[in-house]
Amino acid sequence: MPGTVAAPRGGILGDLHDRYATVRETLSRIDKAAREAGLPDISTRLIKDNGTSDRRGPEVQYLEIFAVSIATHDMLIAEGLRPVAIVGQSIGELWALAAAGHLSVEDAVRLAVARSQVLTRQGWQGKMLAVGVDGRRAESLAGLADHPDLVLACENAPRQSVISGPEALIEHVERVADALGWPSFRLDVPHPTHTPAMAQAARDLRATAPRVPYGAGRWRVCSPWLGRDVGDDDPVDLVAGALTARVRMLHTIRDLHAAGADVFVECGEWPVVTKFVEASIPGVRCVVPLSESDPVEAVRALAAEPDGGGGPFRPRLPVPSGQERAAERVGVLTPAGPAPALPDAAPSYRAVVPTPRAPVSSTASVSYAAPAAPAVVAAAPAAPESAPESAPESAGLDYTTVLAELRTLYGDFLGYPPDLLGEDDGLESELGVESLKQVALLGRVSDRYDLPGLRANSSLLTLGTLRRIAEAVVRARREAAGL
Structure with a gap:
């Protein structure tokens, strides 16, 4: 499930709200918990584009992302799909815990708000920079400054990493990456995280966040920062620990695929984590229902396939074939050869519907087969460099x-x-x-x-x-x- 991505479009959940009672109930519960926290209703703008600004503060942005993620998950369940595993990216791990039943929707709202508030109070002047290289090189790049808070924050794909650190040092890193011919892009996130600089916010969260009841969930939840499945872990400790930890999405994706996951479904509006998946494991099936013209039909078509969704899902418009299709929600360029995908500050997650490794005729049922992996923003091969642009013939006024x-x-x-x-x-x-x-x-x-x-x-x-x-x-x- 996605972490910190752009605020969803207005009206994105209108159709799901009309079709599914479970979605209506979930959105109502999120709205009630948001009001108790002093926030406006979250679902209103998502059900119908009423012209409300999508810039209503970080707490609202986080809860809108949560609402889209959990509503998509509800749709998948209502259509008969079952996850073998659920993966969340960064704060998306909190969404995954709620989707799997480890904690309630209301408690997920409370923890998301508490997390945002401690980060805002700390007011750290940091930035996150996506770089189109592997984790080893990105870590070496961050290490040049020898500053404890400038670190490799996320390993998303073979050629897509994220560095987190003080803004002034990120500017230096950006210039060095540019000099080396490594593509980079600053992530527009409310709160840069996954650095030791967040230690105070983590302590504050553990001390002030509401202690919430939790227990064994219905489905397996894989944690990219813990490097293991979530067990009897306190959700507050999980959310706090992730603030300073490195997110190893690449390794989680590969582990899930090795265990049999061949189909990955992203519970978000855009392909983010699935692009990481495509860049990390060529040939796997990735589905992003909300990016399709008819999300419900896309899910039903997946569920109806004899092999549980083994065939490739076609995008609405043709994109370059082969590895060129690996260009991401943050389009990726690479210095030499295929380029990686780029995440939002917090890469998104996708509900996973792994496909059984059986012949197409083996079964008619679809289950989130082998552990599902998070959707990943995949990197695409860099497009060939063209000759420098000549001065425009138009004055740019027409x-x-x-x-x-x-x-x-x-x-x-x-x-x-x-x-x-x-x-x-x-x-x-x-x-x-x-x-x-x-x-x-x-x-x-x-x-x-x-x-x-x-x-x-x-x-x-x-x-x-x-x-x-x-x-x-x-x-x-x-x-x-x-x-």
């Missing part, structure tokens, strides 16, 4: 002209015919352009139109479409021209 130029630029880079790139197509959700790759493309747009400020516009990456980028270019060029 939307139609800028859009045409962007279609050509993005099409050449991604290998798409420009006319297939719709102006409202989500670059990541529909075209499969991972974050790091989007970073590189936005850099080219910035250079082409001489707009360095575009590089810092994270919203163009998390919710990027050609329309939004073209509008940003036209607006910035007009401002630069004094119009």
Whole structure:
């Protein structure tokens, strides 16, 4: 289940709310617990896009991510799928504990709010940086500064790692990575974690968080930071311990696959953890129901397959075949060869529906077969470098002209015919352009139109479409021209 990812889109749960009584009940319980914590209802914006801002504070963002994750899980269960294992990324481990029944939905809300509050009180000035290299090199990169709080925080995929540390040192790391030709991208998260700098927040959480009842859950929960299954572990200690620990998603994914998991389902809005899975274990099946045009039919089709979902799931729009498909929710570029996927500060998790290793005709039932692994943001091979862009012929003031130029630029880079790139197509959700790759493309747009400020516009990456980028270019060029 996903950790800290972008706030979900308004209305994302409308259909699930209408179809499933279990989803309605879960969302009602989350809303009640949120109100008790002094927060607004969480489900209102997710059920119907009412124009409410998705920037309502970190507690609301965390609970919206939780609501989307648990509602997706409820849908999977209602449609007859059963997890062999559930995996959460970072704070997503808390969602996994609730989904598996180790603790109640209400207690998961209380702990998520308590976690956010201690992190906000500490007010640490840190950042998290995704780097397109393996964990060993990322750890060496962090070690150059020899600072106790600058560490390798997450190992997500063979060529995708995350470094966490003080903001000033992250800036130095970013420059060194750039000099080495290693792609990197700053993660836009409310609270950077997985560093010893969070020790005070962890102590504060253990001292102040509500002690909640817990017990054996219905399903297995794999912890990427513990490196083992969750047993008789106090949820408060689990959440607090994760604040300073390294998240080894890559190892968890490989362990689950070795145990028989061949199908991974992500309980989130976008492919994040599943991209890690695809980059770590080529050929496995990854399904992200909420990124499909009809999530319910996607799940039913998976459940109806004789082999439990062994065949490949087709994306709505074609993406480059082979390993090129490994471009992530943070598009990935690699210095040489295929590039890794990039996570949000906290990579997302996916409910796992492992496929039995039996012949297609062996069984008609689908179960979250062998331990399910978390969905992972996978890295895609870096697109070939093209010649430097020449100065734009347009002044960047006309939307139609800028859009045409962007279609050509993005099409050449991604290998798409420009006319297939719709102006409202989500670059990541529909075209499969991972974050790091989007970073590189936005850099080219910035250079082409001489707009360095575009590089810092994270919203163009998390919710990027050609329309939004073209509008940003036209607006910035007009401002630069004094119009």
